[in-house]
Amino acid sequence: FFFHCCHFHFVFIFEWKVCSTYLHIHLNTDPNSVGSFRMLIVYCCKGTCNFFLDFFLTLSCQKGHKIGYKCFLAYRAYENYTDASQKCQERGGRMAMPRDRKEQEALAEYVKSVFHGNWPVWLGISDERSEGLYLFEDTTRVTYFQWRKHFLSSQPDGGKRENCVAMSSDDGDWWDTYCERRMYYLCEFDV
Numbered sequence: 694f695f696f697h698c699c700h701f702h703f704v705f706i707f708e709w710k711v712c713s714t715y716l717h718i719h720l721n722t723d724p725n726s727v728g729s730f731r732m733l734i735v736y737c738c739k740g741t742c743n744f745f746l747d748f749f750l751t752l753s754c755q756k757g758h759k760i761g762y763k764c765f766l767a768y769r770a771y772e773n774y775t776d777a778s779q780k781c782q783e784r785g786g787r788m789a790m791p792r793d794r795k796e797q798e799a800l801a802e803y804v805k806s807v808f809h810g811n812w813p814v815w816l817g818i819s820d821e822r823s824e825g826l827y828l829f830e831d832t833t834r835v836t837y838f839q840w841r842k843h844f845l846s847s848q849p850d851g852g853k854r855e856n857c858v859a860m861s862s863d864d865g866d867w868w869d870t871y872c873e874r875r876m877y878y879l880c881e882f883d884v
């Protein structure tokens with residue numbers, strides 16, 4: 694048993710050695726974490742190692758908002774779209790992907806309760822690959838949309854300049870914006 698620290702969270706590693714197969718259990722004690730641990734089974738032989746198993750298990754959704762088998766969790770850190778995606782994956786999740794009205798409404802309500810006032814918050818949706826074709830981060834097509842509709846500023850309106858999608862924290866409406874913009878973000882985890 695030993696303890697070390699990596700760049701964004703503390704990790705405990707229990708190492709159980711059987712021949713040359715290693716079992717690593719990383720308990721994530723990051724205060725921003727949804728409450729997960731990562732398990733790796735590694736087989737090493739003659740200086741080369743192969744991963745047999747590498748998965749995250751989410752234990753609870755105490756800090757976030759649970760709907761069905763998803764746990765949404767909001768992060769108060771400014772990141773651009775790519776970095777937000779990376780941060781969600783490092784924690785064992787992915788960017789939030791509201792797939793239908795029920796998930797959208799639950800997410801909008803949660804975001805409103807977390808971020809008081811009007812803040813843009815990243816969702817895992819973009820049309821970077823092909824203008825006007827909105828895909829979730831996992832490359833599946835978006836079929837339910839919640840674009841802001843207003844006579845002064847209906848969305849999306851950014852064309853090829855704005856290819857990533859943010860949710861507004863006050864009403865849950867979606868806006869297209871430029872992907873390099875840094876803002877709060879939402880991850881989702883399987884529970």
Ligand SMILES: [Ca+2]
Nearest residue numbers: 852853855856
């Ligand atoms: Ca666009």
